[in-house]
Amino acid sequence: MQKIYLKLFTVLLLLNLSGCGYNNFQSLDEESKASWSEVLNQYQRRADLVPNLVNVVKGYAEHEKEVLTQVTEARSKVGSMQVTPELLNDPEAFARFQAAQGQLTSALSRLMVVSENYPNLKADQGFRDLQAQLEGTENRITVARNRYIETIKVYNIAIRSFPQNLTAMMFGYKTKPSFTVENEKAISVAPTVNFGDKK
């Protein structure tokens, strides 16, 4: 008889657990990990493109050393980062990751601006292909990031709202960091257009 009560109690507890959002957390947690992997994939794809791109540009624009070094440095910084799914649970590491990727983004866009000055480079089929690939990859990164932000929003809302927040607290589920606009300062400053005098 005792056993039956025990079983009933367990079943009730289990039901209660799923009622308190525990199961919900599981699926949301998995979803956020999946969308995070997609973000990482696309960043990796971009990092893989960089060496080829640098080589092609070097061939035509040897003396653009500054920009080329910036890109290479940013690339190696990104490559040296330990990127694991656990990164998600560490807001500081996440911020570092975002900063490193942001640096590569701006270095690459500078490289693209510089390459506009070299007609021969622009006409090179290899460069144009790489450019198309880079554009596509940047777009994929944007899409993956947006989807990650959406997933994390749902996850964080679930974790913070009552009464699931009690379950989250009990099992140690924390809110996950989301992407922010990378260079807020750079965006708020209007770009200056410089005609003629090249450095």
Added chain:
Amino acid sequence: MITHIKTSLLAVCTLLLFATCNLHAELVAIPSLQTRVTDLTQTLTSDQQSQLEAKLKAFELEKGSQIAVLVVPSTKPEEIEQYSIRVVEAWKLGREKQDDGILILVAKNDHKMRIEVGRGLEGAIPDLIAKRVSSEVMSPSFKQGDFYGGINKATDTLMGLVNGEKLAPPPPQANHVNMGFDNSLALFVIGCVVVGAFLSSILGRFFGAGATAGIIGGVSWFILGTLGMSIFVGIMAFVFTLIMPYLFDGTRGGGTYSSGGFGGGGFGSSGGNDSFSGGGGDFSGGGASGDW
């Protein structure tokens, strides 16, 4: 407790819904997907539209992948990439799991176009190839104002590229069974009522319910393809058929329901008319944009 959570969840959902609605209020609306070729600018004549339509339809029947064309006046304030990904997220071109959909998007007044390639076709049509299609095939025609020519040639090129890719063959009926939750629920209830009443009157209530559960479970296995889910459906059917007489008090005998009506209507209607809908394909932002 549970109802409490439900109401709070509902509230959150509603809030989310409103939030997204507000966000998208000023953006260009996504037209509903009815045909493969959607032209909101009256650029293509109806003759040209139906020719493209026929070609793309034949291609889907033969190869299985879905190609759609959308011509809009402008995508402002969004970039064409942002608008494009919203469109394919709503339209879900391409088959589920195969993700073999393509959208050719032209923003006429912006002088921009984009080829959005589904996940499954990123190998057949890498970004740089998509870029070349837009810059070398579409752009020259568009510059001369020949929109039909550009789009037509682009679809030919893309179809050729997709043809080189090994994809799962199209389903024999070509029209995939596109069942939403409401549809399948209705089918489930109707199936239980018809089959259950029929079998119960022959085999008795208990065995009738068992046989019904078997049939419904089998059919759902056939449709869904997952065993666990169909066992669950079967059990649901068993319980539902057992309690059915108490739900519909007067129909205990089941004589008023004739057999043979099961599901036929539901499947037939999706195959009969000419409407077009996406198959559940996924996009991750692959493809390329261009201008003219």
